[in-house]
Structures are given as structure tokens and as C-alpha cells.
Amino acid sequence: QKFVYSFTEGNKDLKDLLGGKGANLAEMTNLGLPVPPGFTLTTEACKVFLETGSEPASLHEEVSAHLDALEREMGKKLGQADDPLLVSVRSGAKFSMPGMMDTVLNIGLSDASVLGLAAQSGNERFAWDSYRRLVQMFGKTVLGVEGELFEEALDEAKAAKGTTDDLDLDASDLQVLVDTFKAIVLRETGRAFPQDPRDQMDLAIHAVFHSWNGDRARLYRRQERIPNDLGTAVNVCSMVFGNLGEDSGTGVAFTRDPSTGAVGVYGDYLSNAQGEDVVAGIRNTLQLSELEKLDKKSYDELMAIMHKLELHYRDLCDIEFTIERGKLWMLQTRIGKRTAAAAFRIAVQLVDQGLIDLDEALHRVTGGQLAQLMFPRFAPDASSKRVAWGLAASPGAAVGKVVFDSYTAVKWSRSGEKVILVRRETNPDDLDGMIAAEGILTSRGGKTSHAAVVARGMGKTCVCGAEELEVDTKRRRFTTADGQVVEEGDVVSIDGATGKVYLGEVPVLPSPVVEYFEGTLHAGADVQGGLVQAVHRLMSHADVRRRLAVRANADNAEDGGRARRYGAQGIGLCRTEHMFLGEERRKEVEHLILADNDKDRESALGTLLPLQKGDFLELFQAMDGLPVTVRLLDPPLHEFLPDITELSVRVALAEARKDPNENDLRLLQAVHKLHEQNPMLGLRGVRLGLVIPGLFGMQVRAIAEAAAERKLAGGDPRPEVMIPLVGTVQELEIVRDECERVLAEVASSTGVQLDIKLGTMIELPRAAVTAGQIAEAAEFFSFGTNDLTQTVWGFSRDDVEASFFTAYLEKGIFGVSPFETIDRDGVGALVKHAVEAGRATRPDLKLGVCGEHGGDPDSVHFFHEVGLDYVSCSPFRIPVARLEAGRAAL
Ligand code: PEP
Ligand code: MG
CATH class of the missing domain: 3.20.20.60 (Phosphoenolpyruvate-binding domains)
Incomplete structure (x- = not known):
């Protein structure tokens, strides 16, 4: 049995075996797009590992063979001291589970090779920052060290420098930080951070396999009804760096707007940054269109690739890319998640473009999405007080009491309260709270941030990046731009279709889709950019079929x-x-x-x-x-008779008054008989x-x-x-x-x-x-x-x-x-x-x-x-x- 596939060997139809990410990396490779070379360990390997507790016997050999080939192609060896090949080890299941499983970047760095990377890149700070990230990520996800410990050490290092910005730490600060991080690993796990690059890689692969059964991943699968026995594939991919300077960066993009379906350029870009920085919403991102000014060549190439991908997949795609010193690399693509409205609009647009037929379009929308479109929407009146305007990340009209952590969200919602989860940004640990909440509001992060992606997947209302809000989760309150303080338990209304946030409860209007079914929309009106027309066409086709x-x-x-x-x-x-x-x-x-x-x-x-x-x-x-x-x-029949307790009391009172009611007495007998x-x-x-x-x-x-x-x-x-x-x-x-x-x-x-x-x-x-x-x-x-x-x-x-x-x-x-x-x-x-x-x-x-x-x-x-x-x-x-x-x- 073959457990490892080079990116040149797979294709997009092998998702069961290679996972979504692996299958699509292979597809892009074969389309001739710039994908950093690499290989994928199959979901079968994962299943064996999870069932038996160890790798399939032949796996080590197979990985070695693919690693050799990769090293030959790249002209350098994994972790080589003077010029190291570095790889990422990324999870990738058949169905996308954003942020639910593990990823480790910069595998191959060690005390020796960090010097080689510094010399080769001519950028000492970059090399030490990459090493710092490796020890941190590896420590947390592979070795199970509490992530906070690294965060605190990082905060201390910044405090010592009198700054709050990572970028103010120089090479020697980062070198010291690496030592601190390694000491944390030794103290917490009783073993030193592994210096052998192959050990690093194997341990990271095992960690990714294990993460299939992590709490977050299990919860997400239950929510999304993804079977538990699929396993995840693991992608080993040569690293490219978006953090090599201002001519580098990383971004995420959609081939059209995932919240409305409109054609255009949608995405976020962060210069001098590495992968997770964008998605985690840690720093505020630039709109993708601004990349055109920064690096026109890469921008043009990216636009051409996105166009090609959409025609190839005949659907909305989302992508992750990195620019390393002016060279564009594609790190991921997949059929993009989208809102219900976008799903209907895009399906019909693609029919009109001649890319798919009506059957395929009907196949691509669901009753669940239609049901979402039938929910009412906000109709703010004069008394509605808007306090912020964030990004419309996932539509819907949600009203509820503000809570600031997942635990409270779950607790309050169990006791029947409607809650809005407010966070600076969300991460996978917030999943319980996101499920429990009516809606999610964040003050940081773009439309591709964790909160936005997960909320859209769940069909939950989300407003993100409402930057005017100062969110203080410790004191359980947020402050608006004009200084109003909103405490835990106060009611807010968030509009996921416009991004607007209101204090108190805002009145709602019926959805245009409901008005369409009711026949109260006048024919031909262009409602919500063709949404109603799209619904009409697909409903008519469903009736035909x-x-x-x-x-x-x-x-x-x-x-x-x-x-x-x-x-x-x-x-x-x-x-x-x-x-x-x-x-x-x-x-x-x-x-x-x-x-x-x-x-x-x-x-x-x-x-x-x-x-x-x-x-x-x-x-x-x-x-x-x-x-x-x-x-x-x-x-x-007892459902039609008076309540037994009430009637008994009435009869007892009447008897006490010595004024028994004949009918009540008979009724009571009947109630007893029918009980x-x-x-x-x-x-x-x-x-x-x-x-x-x-x-x-x-x-x-x-x-x-x-x-x-x-x-x-x-x-x-x-x-x-x-x-x-x-x-x-x-x-x-x-x-x-x-x-x-x-x-x-x-x-x-x-x-x-x-x-x-x-x-x-x-x-x-x-x-x-x-x-x-x-x-x-x-x-x-x-x-x-x-x-x-x-x-x-x-x-x-x-x-x-x-x-x-x-x-x-x-x-x-x-x-x-x-x-x-x-x-x-x-x-x-x-x-x-x-x-x-x-x-x-x-x-x-x-x-x-x-x-x-x-x-x-x-x-x-x-x-x-x-x-x-x-x-x-x-x-x-x-x-x-x-x-x-x-x-x-x-
Ligand atoms: C049923 O039992 O499924 C049904 C339709 O009848 P009722 O819900 O009224 O019991
Ligand atoms: Mg019945």
C-alpha cells in the first residue's frame, strides 16, 4: 500500500485519500501554478496510526524516499547547517476544518541551521524569529506545552524593550527568546527541544495525526456532521517565507465575495508576515486590492491565477498565498465556504457564464441555506443606536446579551438566554461559545479571520473587525468610540449583512425571499443583487426535477x-x-x-x-x-378538561363553603377516571x-x-x-x-x-x-x-x-x-x-x-x-x- 504521494502525483478528486488540502495542492501543481514542492501522507496512514498507535511499517522508508526527492529538487537538505531546507507539516482532512487541527511551520531549524538560514537570507532577525516560532509552535502543538507560557515570555521580552510590537524585537532579543523558549520546553516536558530535523518532522507528523482526535476537532465534526473515522492527511511542504521583509507577505483571497457572491477582488494581505498571522486576526490586514500598489507584478499574477482557478474548479475558490521577496507562491486552494445568499447567487451566475448547468446549480444550494434566507432582517428605526460598524462577515440579524467568554456563552444559553459572544478575536478554543451564541462580534480580524470563517460555516451571524470597540474581556465589558461602556448582560443587536452593531434590541423585517414566496414583491424588482431571481430560478428547476x-x-x-x-x-x-x-x-x-x-x-x-x-x-x-x-x-381527552389541580382546589373550596358544584364534582371524577x-x-x-x-x-x-x-x-x-x-x-x-x-x-x-x-x-x-x-x-x-x-x-x-x-x-x-x-x-x-x-x-x-x-x-x-x-x-x-x-x- 502506498502511503505517500508527491504533489505531482495527486489530483483534486483524491480528497478521501489526500485530504482537501493535499488533493488541491496536487491539482494546482499539475495546473502549472507556483506551488512549493512537497508531498502528502495519506488519511490511510493516519487511520493505521490512530488504530495501532504507531506508523504503518513502510511509512518511514516512504517518507525518506520522498524527502530525498524533495531535497534533490530544492538542492538542499532538511535542516542542513549552512543552508537548511525547511518544511511545514500541515493537517488536511477531506472536509475543511478551519483551525481545528495542527500545523507546524519552519521544521528543520536548529541551533546549527539557524545560523545557516541567517547567512543565506542575509537577515539575522528573520532567522531567529523563524526559530522562535518553531520552538513555540512545536512546543505547544507537538509537545503539549501550555501556549500561554510562550505568550507570557514573549510579552515580557517586549515589555523589557518598552514595546508592544513584535517587530521591535531585534535579532539578539529573539536569540535570547529562543533560549527562554527552549528552557520552557525542557522544564515542562523533561526533554530538550529536538535538534534532529527528521525527528522534528516525524514528531510533527504524529502530532497532526493525533490532532484528528483532539477535543476541538471532535466537537467541530459533530457540529458539521463530519464522520469520525475519516482521518486526516498530512502535507509536508517546502517553506516559503512571507516574513523576509517588506517585499514579502502573505494573504488569503476569494475569487468572488463569499458573503454576497459579487464578482471582484476580495481578500486580506499582510506584508512581512507568516501564514497564521492573517487568519488569526492578530494584526490588522490590508485589503487585497492594495497589494496592486505594493507589488504589481505579484498582484497581476495572482489575479490571473485566481481567474484560472475559478474556471478550472467552476466555482468560488478561496486561496492562501505567500510572496517571498517578490515571488508569488500558492499555498492552498479549495472550494470556498460562502453565505446562503452567495451560494444562490453564485450558482446562477455560473449557469449564466455557461460554466455549469441548472442541475449542477441546484446541487450546489441546500434547503438549509434557503431556510437561512427566510429569516427576518433588521429594520433599524430612529431610536436604534448604532455604536460600531464592523465587517459584514456572516449574515443574519442577531439580538442577545453580551458575553465575553465561551464558558459564559454556553452557561447562559443553556438557561435559555440568547447571547452574543464578544471577543477581540476568536480562536478554536472559542468554538463551544460560538455554537451556543446567536451571533459573534469581534473587534479585530478581517473577513477571513477565524471568527468569520467558522461563523459562515455554521450559518451563524457574525460581525468582525469592529475596530472602534475596545474589548476588555478581563473586566467583561467593551467601550464604544464615544466612551459608552457595555457590560456583560447588556443587550446588543448585530447585523451580519451590513456589519452594523446597535445597542439594545432593533426591530426586524421579513426577508425578501419570504416576500417573494408570499407574492408581495413586485415582479422584476432587483432585490438584493439578484438574490430573489436566483432563488426563483432554482426553485423552478427543483419543481421541474x-x-x-x-x-x-x-x-x-x-x-x-x-x-x-x-x-x-x-x-x-x-x-x-x-x-x-x-x-x-x-x-x-x-x-x-x-x-x-x-x-x-x-x-x-x-x-x-x-x-x-x-x-x-x-x-x-x-x-x-x-x-x-x-x-x-x-x-x-384530558387535554380538553380543566387542569386536575385547579379543579381539585375549586371543588375543595366549594366544599369548605358548603356550596358544592354538582358539575365540578362530576368533572373532577371524570378527570380522575381519565387520568x-x-x-x-x-x-x-x-x-x-x-x-x-x-x-x-x-x-x-x-x-x-x-x-x-x-x-x-x-x-x-x-x-x-x-x-x-x-x-x-x-x-x-x-x-x-x-x-x-x-x-x-x-x-x-x-x-x-x-x-x-x-x-x-x-x-x-x-x-x-x-x-x-x-x-x-x-x-x-x-x-x-x-x-x-x-x-x-x-x-x-x-x-x-x-x-x-x-x-x-x-x-x-x-x-x-x-x-x-x-x-x-x-x-x-x-x-x-x-x-x-x-x-x-x-x-x-x-x-x-x-x-x-x-x-x-x-x-x-x-x-x-x-x-x-x-x-x-x-x-x-x-x-x-x-x-x-x-x-x-x-
Ligand atoms: C406524528 O406523530 O408524526 C404526527 C404527524 O402526528 P402528531 O404530531 O400530531 O402526533
Ligand atoms: Mg402522531
């Missing part, structure tokens, strides 16, 4: 109307419980429950009938011409229909009479009747007989021919397992994946997410709640079985899903794969479901 129909979960005419505007093709779930609520109806429900004879029961049902019929008339009118699946009453330890597994769903005579019949009559009336008025009502919580076909058969009798009665009394399908929900494991039998009595199935998940896992859907799911997620038992994304292996397997068994019995069985999963992107793909006819979800999720159903069909 998708096989799944999309329906809505909507209980009334208003929601139904919205769903229709958003593109719903019917109602997949009308829950009828609200039709039993409200002052007047509730009383009748009480009568119904208390009735101990047919007459009282019929009277209560008789009062409810016209009220419910009225509801259905409105609903069928709103949904004229589209199917409306009406589910008969589902929840346990259940596990109401979700008790008298609900079809069971209600079976034990309360006439209840389901009344509902079906209301549906049928409303439909008949609509038909007589010239409408096209298309109701379907759905029975919930069925576990066995016998239950369904009994209820079905009653429904059919009522339908026949209404047809004959109104003289209207009604064609109303009768079907059932599949939301119990037994129903799924015996779906073949149940299909005998059902014309359609709708999977109730909320209850099905609850009963398959034995998880109370009302409790677990707030109680122990966090622990489950932390332990990686699942990456996402099974109530959010369908559990394919368990719940999904039952769905699949029920689909097959149901269709075997009844080939034209109509199949849908109406649990929350119907609007979840991943789950929509699953429902497409198992061959459902439709998904049904809340009106607001309809566009997401349409888009994902289209993507699933590509």
Missing part, C-alpha cells in the same frame, strides 16, 4: 392559504384538535365526556357538528382543487373513536357535509379522512365501517356524489410491521414519524430533547436528534418495510409522511429514496422541502 409532491401541515384556512402561496400541493395533515377548543366548544366536549347516556352524548355532538362543518367549509374553500387530508381527533400515567400511550387516536360512540362519525359527517355544500356551490373540495394511531387492521376496519356508513348517508341526504378516500397514519411500530394487513383497509398511509420515532426509540417526544439529548449528542450516540432527522437505520427501516408491504397489498396505495421530518432536508432525501408520493410539513418549510425534493431527484 422533483418526483415527490409537497403538502402542508395546516389546520385552518389561513395556514392553508399561506402553504398554497409557498407552493404546497395540498394539505397532508389537518389536525382537528383545535376544532374542539374555545369556550363554546370546550363546554360541549365536557358534556360529551361526562355524558352517561345516548341522549346527552348526541346533544353534545349535535352542537359540535355545525361548528366543525363551518371550519371545514373555510378550509376546503381555501384549498379548492387540492387534496386535504383531515385527521380525526388524536390527543388524549393516565402515560397519556401518549393511552386513550387517544383511533382508540377514542372506538370507545366514544359517535365522535368520529360526527367529524366525518362534518367533513362530508362541508364537501357536499362546497360542491353544490361549484367548488372542488378534495377531502381525505385519516385515522390516527392505528396498531392493527381490526381497529381500522371498525372505524372504517362507521365512516363509510356516514359518507353514504350524507351522499344520499345531499344528493351529492362524494369520493372521499379513507386512510390511516402509520405511527406505531406494529402498524409498520403489519402494514401489509393494514393496507387492506386503507387507501393511503401517512407516516407519523413523530410518534413513530417516539415509540420505536421509546423516547418521550415531549421530554427527551430538553433532558438528556445533550449528553447523547456529546457522547456522539447520534449526531442529530432522531426527532429532527429521520433515523434511517431504525425508524427508516420500518418506513421502508411498510412502504413495500403496503404496496404489495394495494399497488395504488398513496404514501406520504406528515411528521416533522417531512420538512427536514436529509429526511426528504430518504423519503424520496423509499418511494413516497409526498412529504407534508409546516407551511414555512414548504420551500425547503420543494428544493430538497428537487435535489433528491438529481
